[in-house]
Amino acid sequence: MDKYKDYLVANVLIDGKIITYRLLSRELKVHVNLAKQMLFDFHDKQNAKKPGTVHATYLITGTKRPGPSQHSNGIHSQDGEDSIMQSSPYMSSMPEQEEVTDVAEEVVPVTSIILCRQEELEETKAQLEEMTSIHVYSLEPGPLQNMNLISLCNQEIVKKFAHQDPMDNWKAYGTIHNPHVKRRATRRPPPIASEATTAPKSIAQTSSTVQPKEKDDVTAQTARGSQLAVAAKKTDAKATFKREKSDIFKSFAKANAKPKAKEAEKSKEYTPAIESAEQSAHEDEPMKDVSEDEYEEDYTPEVEISKEKNDAARKARAEREEKLRKMMDDDDDDDDDNDDVPMDDAPIAEEPKDAPIERQPQKAAESASVTVSGGRRRGKRRVTKKKTVRDEEGYLVTKEEAVWESFSEDEPEPKKLKTVAPTISTAKGKKGAKQGQGQGNIMSFFSKK
């Protein structure tokens, strides 16, 4: 229950971030309504201790008072000029007067949902005839000049929690549940790292060094996951903070940020969910869907979608992606590997010799006639290449052609291969590459170039 205080101290007071009730509810896995109360409680008590340390925005719903203030509700309400326009006559070019003169049009009741800062709270309340609800929408270290900054919280939710299946956790968050709709059993997009499906083998090897006995035991996979999670938790305490990015919220922060919370959050996420990649490689079936072309007729997928099947599939999916995600997180700071899983070291050190072979692109290239001479491997492989030619009508036509290409071992690996193998040998080089791919981080925009 008190987790929220730690979280808010770390994020709002120390890191200087904006935290909305929705983000808080996701982070702590609590009902949104509870999160709203937590924000209020924290705001109140913190400001009682030290006035002015936390700033709040409120969300109020209700109906506005009729009269001049309602008049500006129409087109210009975006500016929120209600309070200012009260006394002055409406001089806009918009035919606003019609609202009054047009008798045939009905007077429509308007419920207003107003987001306001604590500075304007009383003023906003005064505009309302009836108030149906009020809660704290977000907490931030200081007054906001632009409300749109709060949107960053929802962006963070999208990034962090995209893998969660909404059908599983509507209850926890208090989202309105819709039992009436059908859903197709498709794979959810993995959180950020979509490059997750290659290189299952080398991962599997590392995993086998961790728990060699259970390698092929499918049923034991979940058990193993949790076991490792426990192991990881133990090492949590030792984990040190490495990730310190330039942060837009920093500019709002008053104090020097001490990245305690991030560390906690990061280590929480860490579990070596290795087998998941292997699993997903198998199950990554091609998406048969309309998006491929305009409504293709020849495709007939399974028609029956039984509920149990759906549920089972969803659960499996959620599990898998949870693991996958954790693996991704774990993957981008390699230092963790050193700290947390010491037993990884020995086997991995020997690996690089074989690893590249296994990590060759499965789809694009298949090798043939590989010769090994003096520790070097040479051979030919088949690579798909794009070729653009001008046809007789003058159009440029791009074709994909399979071409045989010779290679030897010291060649750099093909670029399209995005390995996720958590081997030490590759991890260092990848760190740079990692930033380039995936979703651009808004923070990087603000950082100095």
Next chain:
Amino acid sequence: MAVKNGNFLIHEENFITDFPEQTRAFSSYNPLDTFELPKGVDKHYQQQYADMYFLRLAQLKAAVEQKAQDAWENFELAGEKATRVERVLDVRQGELCWVVGTIFMEMTMKPNILDDISKEHWIAAPPVREKYISPNGKDEMMLEDESGRLRVTGDHVASNAFVTGCIIAALGTETADGAFEIIATQHADFPRQPQRWERDEEALVLAGEKVKRKRPKAEKIAIVSGLEIGADDEDTINRDILLEWLEGAAAGGAEQARASRITRLIIAGDSVANSSPIPSREEFAEAKKIQKRYGYDSEAYDAIPADLLDQFLCDLLPSIPITILPGASDPASVAIPQQPIHPAMFPKCRESTKPPDQPHDHLYAFDSVTNPWQGDVDGWRLLGTGGQTVTDVQKYIEHESSLDIMEAMLRWRCIAPTAPDTLWCYPFQDDDPLLVRDCPHVYFAGNQPKAGTKVVAGPAGQRVTLIAVPKFRDSGKVVLLDMETLGVDFIQIAPQKIRS
């Protein structure tokens, strides 16, 4: 001010932790594919647009003639009886008569394809004009049919709003200078209005099942338009609050319960800003200045707005079913009827999109539909557009509110009279779906300058609720339509002005 159970300004000692589970209400959803064009090779663009006018006149002539007959059968002016004339060229000077034809407005400010070609190669869209009306009053109105054209004048013309493409019957005489002076007009008026649940019950009967006598009480649907994601000064926080309110997270108590009574969200066009495949003249000129780069050019194509829309829909879909119509600025086809935004634009919504082999399974939450679109929700016939049709008609006339125009369009029985004259349109050959066959119960148009609603009545007791849906980006307004009473109320999302 008392706030019952919607107040979450509570201290830890009194935390409420027990919240009722919110379940979304259900509405029957049975869309029609009236405006779907043939796919692939069956879609042709070689036809002449003249056929459309011919078709329209042929199909509406009987109804308009009937109305005129009833109205003017015994009409006498100065002892002279009004006679019916078959073709506009048969009108004789000095005779009091009435004739049925198509209106054509000759306006100097109207975009003219020939002018455009003579000025430059026609690549970008013609410049957007606020109004086509010329300031010096030189506009002329014509009445035409397959035989020819008649210039019409008269006070009646000046005081009433007419636009190109509407079919009317005109009563008057030809004056000495060859113009036809109109003293009265008639139009087709509302067509037959289906009974509530008519289509659903028909289907049940055909399937040999028993017609349901008792149906659960219908709840509400929400209509929003003009999200304009990706616009320059977009208030992203408004969209966030809309999302949170619809999914039942924002506000509290009664408001959350109210949100759970909303059974469907209809997005009436312009969800994404500046994403039309055909750039406007301004956008085109802008693009010309920028030096061409090869490969992916983020300035030429920005995928982020479409991505954000996908995310927005994907966040909502598990909770609320969505019907999305394309609008003028959306990445869909540009000619009326706009075809559904392609599912490839919504990769994250795939779980809720119906599979292509089950086109009639409407239990999947996400439906990308045409603009205009019509369908049955809770038994009522809904007809909606992204608003281009209304906006275009507005350019022909001086001061008419969106609602008046919508009413007029229903009375003309044509929801896009100005297509194909000033509105891009598919060249229909055999049938024009833009003619109103069944009178809807609810007719909404998105992206209108002002929110509004009114109920209009037809000659045979038809009652239509007209709704002008404003742009969400400008107004923050969402329309809630009660599916039992067809009453309307608005939700307005607006941040309080910051005082600095």
